[in-house]
Amino acid sequence: xxxxxxxxxxxxxxxxxxxxxxxxxxxxxxxxxxxxxxxxxxxxxxxxxxxxxxxxxxxxxxxxxxxxxxxxxxxxxxxxxxxxxxxxxxxxxxxxxxxxxxxxxxxxxxx
Amino acid sequence: xxxxxxxxxxxxxxxxxxxxxxxxxxxxxxxxxxxxxxxxxxxxxxxxxxxxxxxxxxxxxxxxxxxxxxxxxxxxxxxxxxxxxxxxxxxxxxxxxxxxxxxxxxxxxxxxxxx
Numbered sequence: 726x727x728x729x730x731x732x733x734x735x736x737x738x739x740x741x742x743x744x745x746x747x748x749x750x751x752x753x754x755x756x757x758x759x760x761x762x763x764x765x766x767x768x769x770x771x772x773x774x775x776x777x778x779x780x781x782x783x784x785x786x787x788x789x790x791x792x793x794x795x796x797x798x799x800x801x802x803x804x805x806x807x808x809x810x811x812x813x814x815x816x817x818x819x820x821x822x823x824x825x826x827x828x829x830x831x832x833x834x835x836x
Numbered sequence: 837x838x839x840x841x842x843x844x845x846x847x848x849x850x851x852x853x854x855x856x857x858x859x860x861x862x863x864x865x866x867x868x869x870x871x872x873x874x875x876x877x878x879x880x881x882x883x884x885x886x887x888x889x890x891x892x893x894x895x896x897x898x899x900x901x902x903x904x905x906x907x908x909x910x911x912x913x914x915x916x917x918x919x920x921x922x923x924x925x926x927x928x929x930x931x932x933x934x935x936x937x938x939x940x941x942x943x944x945x946x947x948x949x950x951x
Contacts, residue, residue, distance in 0.1 A: 767944060767945075768840075768927050768929070768942030768943050768944050768945050769879070769927070769929075769942045770942070771939045771940065771941065774939075812879075823881055823884065823892065824869075824881070824940055825881065826878060826879035827878070828878055
């Protein structure tokens, strides 16, 4: 599975959009980009995933560059409850079941 | 939906004792995962099962660790004998078949302290 690079930490003001970047320059054509987050003292939570098209759901939007070497997770209106570690993971969907977590980005939403 | 249920939520035990962590996956899910999280090593995959069969246990740290899945609704992770370095949060997670993509749902974790 391709490796990802994320900044260790970011700050965001409450109510503003949080844009979390992820680099995955070695991603293969059949690898998806997944985002999970982990709020303190809780298990990781699925947010969104995509292959090459931009995706949006009730939690967030995922923007994948045309060359697929990087992506951005967007939380449109961050709240204090969005403070968490956000993990970007790339893997082949369905081929194996393993999700390998990196170190993620600690997003701190400030009041 | 009750989600993935783990027990106990918290356990403190003495070195050398046997520890058994339990997991009930989401009904209808056919893949189950055990992860361990520590400050030093982050989230590590220990083992996963497909249709109750262990597929990959390469992450199990040593012979003191064992995992079983006797049926589709129950799994255990056992540590015998336990050591202080086993102190961690142990997460169980489950996933439906390939048709649902690769969304894995995690439990709230079992917080283990070995003294």
